[in-house]
Amino acid sequence: MSFEEARLIFKLIRVNPISMTGLIIVTAFVVMGLLAPYITPYPEDAWGLTYNIEKRYLPPSLEHPFGTDEMGRDVFSRVILGARFSLLISVGVVGLALLIGIPIGLVAGYLGGRAGTLLMRITDMFLAFPPLLLAIALAATLGRGLVNVIIALAISWWPWYSRLVYVQVNSIKNLPYVDAAKIIGLSPFKIMVRHVLPNALTPVTVQAALDMGSAILEAAGLSFLGVGVKPPTPEWGLLVSEGWATINIAWWSSLFPGLAILVTVIGFNLLADAVREAMDPRLRKAIVMRRL
Amino acid sequence: MPVSKEYIIKRTFSLIGVVFGATIITFIITRVVPTRPELLWAGPHATLEQIERAREILHLNDPIYVQLGYYLRDLLTGNWGVSWRTKSPVLPGILSALPATLELIIVAFIIAMAIGIPLGIVAALKRGTVIDHVLRVVTVIGASAPVFWLALISQLIFSSWLGVLPSAKRINELLVIETGFHPITGFYLIDSLIQGNIPAFTDALRHIILPAIVLSFYPMCLSARMTRALMIEVLNEWHVRSALAWGLPKRIVLYKYALKNVIAPVVASLGLSFGYTIIGAFMVELVFVWPGIGMYAAMSLLSFDYPAVVGCVLFIAIFYTLINTVVDIIHAIIDPRVKL
Numbered sequence: 001m002s003f004e005e006a007r008l009i010f011k012l013i014r015v016n017p018i019s020m021t022g023l024i025i026v027t028a029f030v031v032m033g034l035l036a037p038y039i040t041p042y043p044e045d046a047w048g049l050t051y052n053i054e055k056r057y058l059p060p061s062l063e064h065p066f067g068t069d070e071m072g073r074d075v076f077s078r079v080i081l082g083a084r085f086s087l088l089i090s091v092g093v094v095g096l097a098l099l100i101g102i103p104i105g106l107v108a109g110y111l112g113g114r115a116g117t118l119l120m121r122i123t124d125m126f127l128a129f130p131p132l133l134l135a136i137a138l139a140a141t142l143g144r145g146l147v148n149v150i151i152a153l154a155i156s157w158w159p160w161y162s163r164l165v166y167v168q169v170n171s172i173k174n175l176p177y178v179d180a181a182k183i184i185g186l187s188p189f190k191i192m193v194r195h196v197l198p199n200a201l202t203p204v205t206v207q208a209a210l211d212m213g214s215a216i217l218e219a220a221g222l223s224f225l226g227v228g229v230k231p232p233t234p235e236w237g238l239l240v241s242e243g244w245a246t247i248n249i250a251w252w253s254s255l256f257p258g259l260a261i262l263v264t265v266i267g268f269n270l271l272a273d274a275v276r277e278a279m280d281p282r283l284r285k286a287i288v289m290r291r292l
Numbered sequence: 293m294p295v296s297k298e299y300i301i302k303r304t305f306s307l308i309g310v311v312f313g314a315t316i317i318t319f320i321i322t323r324v325v326p327t328r329p330e331l332l333w334a335g336p337h338a339t340l341e342q343i344e345r346a347r348e349i350l351h352l353n354d355p356i357y358v359q360l361g362y363y364l365r366d367l368l369t370g371n372w373g374v375s376w377r378t379k380s381p382v383l384p385g386i387l388s389a390l391p392a393t394l395e396l397i398i399v400a401f402i403i404a405m406a407i408g409i410p411l412g413i414v415a416a417l418k419r420g421t422v423i424d425h426v427l428r429v430v431t432v433i434g435a436s437a438p439v440f441w442l443a444l445i446s447q448l449i450f451s452s453w454l455g456v457l458p459s460a461k462r463i464n465e466l467l468v469i470e471t472g473f474h475p476i477t478g479f480y481l482i483d484s485l486i487q488g489n490i491p492a493f494t495d496a497l498r499h500i501i502l503p504a505i506v507l508s509f510y511p512m513c514l515s516a517r518m519t520r521a522l523m524i525e526v527l528n529e530w531h532v533r534s535a536l537a538w539g540l541p542k543r544i545v546l547y548k549y550a551l552k553n554v555i556a557p558v559v560a561s562l563g564l565s566f567g568y569t570i571i572g573a574f575m576v577e578l579v580f581v582w583p584g585i586g587m588y589a590a591m592s593l594l595s596f597d598y599p600a601v602v603g604c605v606l607f608i609a610i611f612y613t614l615i616n617t618v619v620d621i622i623h624a625i626i627d628p629r630v631k632l
Contacts (some may be wrong), residue, residue: 125313131568258441
């Protein structure tokens with residue numbers, strides 16, 4: 001994506017209030033994730049290290065906007081710190097999936113032939129599992145923990161990216177400039193990495209950045225099923241699941257973490273829609289004509 | 293008939309290939325990835341003796357390809373291991389839970405189509421109006437909401453606070469005894485109708501409504517979104533525009549000429565969202581104590597019942613592949629535009 005193109009996409013997002021909402025939510029989420037430990041009102045509560053017996057099950061109030069849970073911990077603080085773990089997981093999952101998916105798609109697409117087909121068949125095998133199912137199996141094998149969640153999700157995630165890169169590389173590798181590179185005697189490795197990859201990278205990285213919302217959602221699902229992060233990590237899915245036991249006494253300790261997931265994922269989805277629309281030349285023309 | 297015999301044969305072969313691939317991946321995950329698989333298979337409270345037995349059952353003293361051979365033989369002969377939570381074989385456990393899950397998913401898909409498609413049509417016809425915007429917001433929420441959270445919150449509101457719907461299980465146990473209801477097919481809605489047992493039917497219906505609606509939320513939003521997009525596209529096509537120009541009544545043009553082009557792809561995409569829905573069923577069943585595969589799997593996960601978890605994963609992967617193949621073939625049969 002050229003700088004010009006990025007600017008146009010940003011322009012298209014800015015004029016559309018719905019897309020702008022998405023951008024604001026995502027920005028707020030990232031900022032919250034980065035600053036979380038410094039802005040929580042009750043840092044010890046946020047890390048889950050405290051047990052305040054006299055403050056159990058307090059309903060939402062000015063002092064505790066999201067109430068307190070069964071351990072008397074401030075739910076608001078835990079939700080804010082949760083943003084950091086969700087950010088960590090989503091960046092980790094998407095980054096690791098790209099790290100696996102891009103090379104496989106690149107090699108399979110560029111080499112083609114038997115080797116390429118074999119690589120793509122392996123990719124298809126992974127796609128035979130419904131999303132999240134493979135991650136569940138892996139997480140159950142590896143055990144609970146932040147790193148294991150990232151590994152489990154990334155391994156069920158990369159095939160999508162290698163498919164995307166594969167398709168891109170296939171359409172690029174027969175362009176005249178690649179032939180020219182071959183004629184002057186560059187090594188296949190150099191052609192792949194230096195000349196084909198940069199042109200195939202944009203769609204997959206954009207897609208990956210926008211997939212972070214789904215990564216948050218799936219990590220929360222793993223936590224809910226008991227194969228996610230370890231308690232007392234304030235991961236949003238785990239917070240909902242912990243609040244479940246006392247939902248009839250203190251509904252707020254489940255409601256608000258879930259709301260945080262919902263709002264964040266909505267932000268990513270709105271932004272994804274906007275970027276997809278802006279990158280589709282047909283739609284782009286229509287939007288430009290209508291709005292600008 | 294656009295589907296050739298060759299295509300179906302080819303798909304069947306590729307289906308077998310994919311299922312084989314999925315079993316290999318499961319084998320790698322369960323036997324190669326862990327450093328000591330026997331510990332996982334024996335469970336967290338296993339004695340040394342049990343661990344030694346697990347080693348024997350898994351043939352861990354043999355080379356890896358021999359292990360794979362035994363593994364495939366066991367799978368084919370239906371020997372999927374013993375759950376240490378229920379102390380009974382895994383495969384029969386899964387199969388006995390299957391009807392409950394299928395009933396839930398089928399009802400969810402019926403709700404999704406019955407509400408999603410009309411909403412999509414309305415949104416397409418009233419494009420740019422308030423209705424369209426509201427529907428857009430709802431569909432975005434549907435794609436973003438964690439299903440387990442929706443389940444918890446709706447259970448809280450409709451069962452605990454309002455008390456209008458039951459919060460758990462498939463049917464009232466007391467009613468089962470009173471009316472002499474007994475399962476035949478395992479689909480309680482059908483069973484109660486066969487027996488002419490109206491109180492049992494209403495009760496089963498009341499139990500299924502809440503979990504089914506929660507589970508249907510994602511596919512409903514998906515179908516509404518797709519219907520809207522496809523409908524807008526179709527309404528701009530020549531055959532629809534000329535039909536309108538000829539002065540045919542709008543209703544006939546819409547439902548006879550436009551909708552025909554929309555339904556097949558929407559139903560196909562719903563079929564493909566099956567994989568997402570069945571994982572959603574894990575969580576919805578867990579929350580609503582619905583005794584299906586999802587709850588079996590979720591309970592196994594929560595109690596670290598490894599053989600049962602692996603069995604569920606494999607079973608669902610195979611089932612999912614099967615459904616995808618069937619959906620593709622049916623889609624090709626009903627939609628002549630699909631090229632094979």
